[in-house]
Amino acid sequence: MSVTWQVRHSGIWQLTSAVLSDGHEALIIDPGYFPRELAELQTLVQVPPSACRVVFTHGHWDHVVGWQAFAPSQVLLNVRLRDAIAEQSTLAHKNLRDAQDFDRKWYVDRGAPLAWPPTDRLCGLRDGDSFSIGTETVSVLQLPGHSEDGLALHLPTSGLLIVGDYLSPCEIPFVEDLSAYRQTLHTLCAMSQNAQTVFPGHGPPLSAQQALQIAQEDLRYLDALSDCAARSDLASALRIKLPRGQDNPEMLAHHQDNCRNAGLQSE
Numbered sequence: 246m247s248v249t250w251q252v253r254h255s256g257i258w259q260l261t262s263a264v265l266s267d268g269h270e271a272l273i274i275d276p277g278y279f280p281r282e283l284a285e286l287q288t289l290v291q292v293p294p295s296a297c298r299v300v301f302t303h304g305h306w307d308h309v310v311g312w313q314a315f316a317p318s319q320v321l322l323n324v325r326l327r328d329a330i331a332e333q334s335t336l337a338h339k340n341l342r343d344a345q346d347f348d349r350k351w352y353v354d355r356g357a358p359l360a361w362p363p364t365d366r367l368c369g370l371r372d373g374d375s376f377s378i379g380t381e382t383v384s385v386l387q388l389p390g391h392s393e394d395g396l397a398l399h400l401p402t403s404g405l406l407i408v409g410d411y412l413s414p415c416e417i418p419f420v421e422d423l424s425a426y427r428q429t430l431h432t433l434c435a436m437s438q439n440a441q442t443v444f445p446g447h448g449p450p451l452s453a454q455q456a457l458q459i460a461q462e463d464l465r466y467l468d469a470l471s472d473c474a475a476r477s478d479l480a481s482a483l484r485i486k487l488p489r490g491q492d493n494p495e496m497l498a499h500h501q502d503n504c505r506n507a508g509l510q511s512e
């Protein structure tokens with residue numbers, strides 16, 4: 246039986262959660278965010294918990310809070326994130342604390358404290374790894390740039406490409422490592438040509454053409470930022486036209502963060 250997919254978007258930032266299933270087992274990607282949204286996702290899963298695996302596309306807090314709703318047999322994630330959780334790193338603590346802070350601020354009641362999955366249920370994935378769901382092979386790519394623990398999944402038979410926090414039609418790139426981000430976008434330009442459907446971490450599924458267009462817009466933006474960084478020209482960098490959300494104060498603030506992360510400091 247071929248793999249089918251269903252996707253839902255959270256009330257927070259249009260976070261994408263997806264359920265992939267062949268009728269016997271399920272992969273649940275970035276389940277989130279609010280309890281009633283997780284309850285709806287549970288209704289989409291028609292297999293027992295022992296046949297469920299959760300995937301974290303990366304470790305940012307909005308993507309990692311929902312696994313407990315599924316009691317999955319395994320959580321698949323970038324090996325770097327697995328190691329960060331196992332070592333209880335500062336970053337792993339911060340990601341969980343950010344989720345706890347958000348929940349406290351908005352009175353989100355989960356009925357149980359947030360936690361990372363137990364380490365014996367974590368399955369670390371590396372670039373070039375593959376695994377299967379039913380008869381379908383899932384290929385793994387590392388996607389650094391937004392975070393060092395980014396992961397993409399490619400299901401060539403279904404034509405699905407799941408990219409985490411890249412190629413969003415809702416937001417500009419949030420850059421941690423500019424050079425790595427640009428390289429990742431070049432990789433995604435090539436990959437999306439072979440996809441029928443691309444799931445960004447925030448916003449609706451994209452056709453290959455839409456994904457390619459966003460990748461090219463984001464590359465133009467980041468190339469301009471890189472040119473400014475090479476000249477240490479913060480004033481010009483702050484005037485770069487954003488690929489989207491030009492009139493959104495949140496995106497303008499993220500653009501300033503991107504300038505800072507590209508090495509451009511205001512005095």
Ligand SMILES: [Zn+2]
Nearest residue numbers: 303305391410
């Ligand atoms: Zn993220």
